[in-house]
Amino acid sequence: MADVRTGGKSGRAVGIKDVARELGMSIATVSRAMNARGEVSEATRRLVLETAASLGYSANQSGRSLRRGRTGTVALVMPIQTARTQSGETFFLNVSNGLQETLLGHGLNLVILPFGSAVRQEQFLRDVVDRHVADAYVLADTQRADPRVDYLLAQRVPFVSLGRTRADGYSWLDLDFAGVAERSVRRLAERGHRRIAVATADRDVNSDAEFLRGYRDAVTTLDVDDDDALVVRLPDSRDNGDLLGDRLLAMPDRPTAVVLAQETLAPGLYRSLRGHGVEPGRDLAVIGFRENPVCAHLVPALTCFHVSLEDYGRRLGEIVLERLSAAPPAPTQEVWPMELVPKESDPALPF
Amino acid sequence: MADVRTGGKSGRAVGIKDVARELGMSIATVSRAMNARGEVSEATRRLVLETAASLGYSANQSGRSLRRGRTGTVALVMPIQTARTQSGETFFLNVSNGLQETLLGHGLNLVILPFGSAVRQEQFLRDVVDRHVADAYVLADTQRADPRVDYLLAQRVPFVSLGRTRADGYSWLDLDFAGVAERSVRRLAERGHRRIAVATADRDVNSDAEFLRGYRDAVTTLDVDDDDALVVRLPDSRDNGDLLGDRLLAMPDRPTAVVLAQETLAPGLYRSLRGHGVEPGRDLAVIGFRENPVCAHLVPALTCFHVSLEDYGRRLGEIVLERLSAAPPAPTQEVWPMELVPKESDPALPF
The missing domain is CATH 3.40.50.2300 (Response regulator)
Structure with a gap:
């Protein structure tokens, strides 16, 4: 069963973003320093760790052990030729912002793989997986019966779907x-x-x-x-x-x-x-x-x-990290709650 | 000097897209067949070439010799946290559609590298180039003095900028x-x-x-x-x-x-x-x-x-291909014309 979680917006713990802002560094650099990757000097590393400690940064997320992929990249597979995009729908771009923040916090890069009118969606994904473009995928624009989901399950490729299909046994995050x-x-x-x-x-x-x-x-x-x-x-x-x-x-x-x-x-x-x-x-x-x-x-x-699309994107990032962890938990299936914003377009009868 | 070219919309020659549509194949498959890449059977290859010939497809573009990059990928570096994106501006997504079509026609893949609020633009590009994410880059949201342009010029990385800066000696395409x-x-x-x-x-x-x-x-x-x-x-x-x-x-x-x-x-x-x-x-x-x-x-x-964003994207793709050719021509610098659409919001005085 899907779990409806509370979409909190405030009271966030100190995150890697806060540490980066405090230091005027990029999140990628702070992440590298925290994870002791090579490209960061020991002095920088010490400064980052001290600043993180002074701000009360909790390292439990950052300590998560990720399966080492070959690419260090997560790919969002995104349609660009729907009527909604052409009507000015920037939903996926705004979700990407929160997603990128969470992924960068763990040293992972986000790329967007657009599929436009020149591409056949299903074959496109096969090509991408064959080329090992990413360690994990996020599927957007999920269909009710989505062969992409079946394909990724069969290939044992880590993925999260934005929206659910009729298939079971995989992770998805969906709006309510x-x-x-x-x-x-x-x-x-x-x-x-x-x-x-x-x-x-x-x-x-x-x-x-x-x-x-x-x-x-x-x-x-x-x-x-x-x-x-x-x-x-x-x-x-x-x-x-x-x-x-x-x-x-x-x-x-x-x-x-x-x-x-x-x-x-x-x-x-x-x-x-x-x-x-x-x-x-x-x-x-x-x-x-x-x-x-x-x-x-x-x-x-x-x-x-x-709905805060940033928060939604951050949560999506957490679920991607679960799929990439050395010992992935059972699939997460979550319906994200939304909050009524009453305005003037729906008055009571009689008008 | 910038050359203002005529943005034609009709009278297009038969392209790889038309061949793909006729055969019910993807552009990527048709391109592979035409370029005799390994993954396509000889029978498919013959069918594609015969169909292309019967439709009057001109192979001069497809015969262009591209420098073999390591990735077969072109990356569009795109901002996602500007007010315009948040106001529903899908400009870059619509340009991507035409760009992807042209690139796929030459066996090149398009990825979008989003940079959101967690990323520092200049450093982001350095990271990306260091990781050899793509053979060529398209820069969006060009600043008047843009250190990314200087950086890519210094690194001798092929790129095209959507919009011009004050630097000279590189290719750009800009709206008028x-x-x-x-x-x-x-x-x-x-x-x-x-x-x-x-x-x-x-x-x-x-x-x-x-x-x-x-x-x-x-x-x-x-x-x-x-x-x-x-x-x-x-x-x-x-x-x-x-x-x-x-x-x-x-x-x-x-x-x-x-x-x-x-x-x-x-x-x-x-x-x-x-x-x-x-x-x-x-x-x-x-x-x-x-x-x-x-x-x-x-x-x-x-x-x-x-402006037809599809045509604009296709032209952008052609300029990218120039930069990737074995013998790149002098930089292309083009201002794309736009056509007045008179409506009702600008009446004459006195009102």
């Missing part, structure tokens, strides 16, 4: 898509809504399947309409926010609210609704999935859910 | 920042504007310096106000669009138009202006730099300039 969908519907139901639509992408991606699962859990439990016509699946296109507006307004029994599995739909949806004389947040309640800079300037402000 | 600024001011002047502000980031990045150069060229040539108070430099922050609105409205002699070196400022600027009862595109004319999905849903639609 189902929980957000369920809580969104519940919030709208408490505000008097009965016809609540949901919008997801028409792709076989785990995150959308999870979001729909949460939506279905809610509509079958709560006193709201359980109607398949309220489920809108959209093509992977930059114009899908506009398309969603058209689809919602064309429904014979029009919903009073919509929950978005991709918040990147919101700017196009707002514009589309207004083009038809329908005011978002006044004539139609809207809740988006994740707090996202792409939506930051919408008026009315979009109700959505917050 | 100065030209866009100059044309924006000219367009506004023709529409009756005299007080035209400009907004850039407060960083020593080449692109902003170029943009300001174009702005200054225009205001000193045309019949418009030449007033330093109209130059707004903003911190590298996610809220800088809002801040820009505040700064413009606080000016004693308020401008009637503003030109944005970063179009990602526009959504926050629109919201900020409206918060003060000022309607963008009616009470203040706005022109943004680049057509960007982050601005796609603004009303009134933002006048800006178009």
